[in-house]
Structures are given as C-alpha cells and as structure tokens.
Amino acid sequence: MKKHHHTVIVLIRIFLGLIFFGAGMSKLYFEHNFPGVIGPVWLEERLAEHGLGFYARFIAGSQVVAGLMLLTQRFATLGAILTFPILLNIFMVTVSLQWQGTPYINAFLLMLNTWLLVYDYHKLKFILTDKPAELKSISLKRISLSADFIWLVAVTGILGSIPLSFVNLNMAWGLCVLMVLLIVWNQLRRKEENYRGERNIH
Template sequence: MSIATTLDRLHARVRQNKWLRDFTVFTRIVLAMGFLPSGYVKIVGEQFTDLPICHPMGHYLEAFHRTGFYYTFVGVVQVIAACLLLIPRTATLGAMLYFPIILNIFILTLAVRFVGSWVTAPLMVLANLYLLCWDYDKLKFILPFNKQTDLVS
C-alpha cells in the first residue's frame, strides 16, 4: 500500500470524527484571534510592544516598527490570514498564509530567546500544522508522493 493511500484512509477516518471537526473550528477561531489584534496594531502604526530596546526582542520590534510600510504590510497580511481562517470556504488558504508568518515568529522567538512566547509560538505552529493536515485532501495534490500515474492520452 502506498503512502498516499495510507494517508487518504487515515484522513478520511479522522475527518469523520465529530470531536475533531469541532476542535478544528475552535482551532481556526483561536488562531484568528491571535492575529487579529496584533495585525490591527501594525495596520494603525502603533508599537506592538513596550519592551525596552535593551532587550533583544524589544530591539527587534523597534527596528521592525521603523520599517514603515513593511510593518503595515505584515499587519494587513496577518488580518487577511485571520479572516480567511474564519470563513470555512477559505480556511485552507488562510492556514497556508498563516503558516509562514507564525513559523517566522516561532523562529524569531528561539533566535532572540524571548521567553514571552516560548509556549504560545510553538503551540500556534502546531495548531496551524494540524489545520494543514486537516485539509490534506485539498493539499495532497502538491505533495511529492501523490503523483498521478494515469495520464489521459
């Protein structure tokens, strides 16, 4: 049995579980709520935090705030990703857009040893990975082990 077939069967079984469907909706809402306030703060141009610049994360966020339109751009993308997660039809696109942003935040947290998000950032990455796995049936066509063998002539 191929990897693709095994994953298809496992995914079908998981998608039938009512508790996991409810957990998926909950996860989408929680992740969206994590990005809406922080994205809004960036859009209106306010400082994201009041950490002193002597702290590595404070220094980074001060420099990030001073980038101007890039700071605003990241805020807009965060709000778009959050809104897409809340709409069932666009939730997969929202999870795909959300992933590189939250992965970047997680790596930044590790890089500057910021204890303020040592728990939340990895949990948000895992939650987002869960959502991507939940939508495996929509994403499987871009995976390398899901090649079509039947070509129409």
C-alpha cells in the same frame, strides 16, 4: 467522533483567526487602538529605524487577511497555509532573541496550525502529486460566487477602516464591526442554504 473532531477544528480556526486578526489590526490602527492578543504593536516603529516600516505594515496586513480567512471557514485552508510561514518566522525570531516563555507560546500556536494543515490534507495532497496531467480535468467550481463577493466586500471594508482610524477612530471601529458582522451573516446564510439543500435531497 468525526463530528466532534470537526468542531474542534472549527474552534482552532476561530482561535487562530482571532489572534492573527487582532494582532494585525492592532499594529495598523491609529495609535494601536485595536484589541490584540499578541504583539508587538510597536513592530513598525522599530523596523522603520532600519528602513523597513513598509515591510512591517505588509506583515500586519498579511496577519489580518490570514486571520479573516480562518474566521470565515470558506477560505480556512488557504488561511492555514498563509499563517504557517508567519508563525514559523515569529517562532524563529523569538528563539533567536532568546525571549523567555514566548517561544513556547508560538510553538503551541504552530502546532495548532500544523493540525489544521493535516486535517485539510485531502485538499493539499494534489500539490504533492507526480502526475499533474491527471488534475487538468478537475475544474474549479465555487458553490456560491455571491458569498465570495460579500466576503471580498467585507474584507475591503475592514482594510478600509484602517486609514479611517487616523481620521475618526469611532467611525473606523463601527465600520470594522459592521463588516465583521457581515462576514458572520454571510457564513450563517451559506450554512442555512446548505442545510436546506441537504433536506431537499433527502
């Protein structure tokens, strides 16, 4: 049962990750030439009328980074933390504007995001402690700094494909796909290393 629950959590992370990644990239790419499920892609144009164009790009960029964090699984908890306020704000905007149907969709996504946070409560519970002194002895250790570096390179490449899309759209798509494949390969490589390590222990 626990294994099936973990599988469901991974699928939710991938689902929300793809939604946020596509939503952000479709807002930022040249003439919005990037597949995205949720919008609106014209957010920057509308907010720019009120001098908030840069703010709109910040929102889109945050969606991209948060989505990638969910997709990688390595930083999924941080991704779930980042997506929660974004989704909550989107939900409140759609409710305030009295959009038909959209608030229900956002409420569903918000529920999935909450599920992820509840699942990772064992990681987040330390934020709520009344005795922070007890945590000073806990040191931050990353299992593989090389995997973190590869992820950072891939994210940088994906973000770099955005300005490239205004120069050459096909090259931008190619770079983005290549970097996404790099993230997938990095994740599979780490999974295989962990599996071999567990076999050696047994």
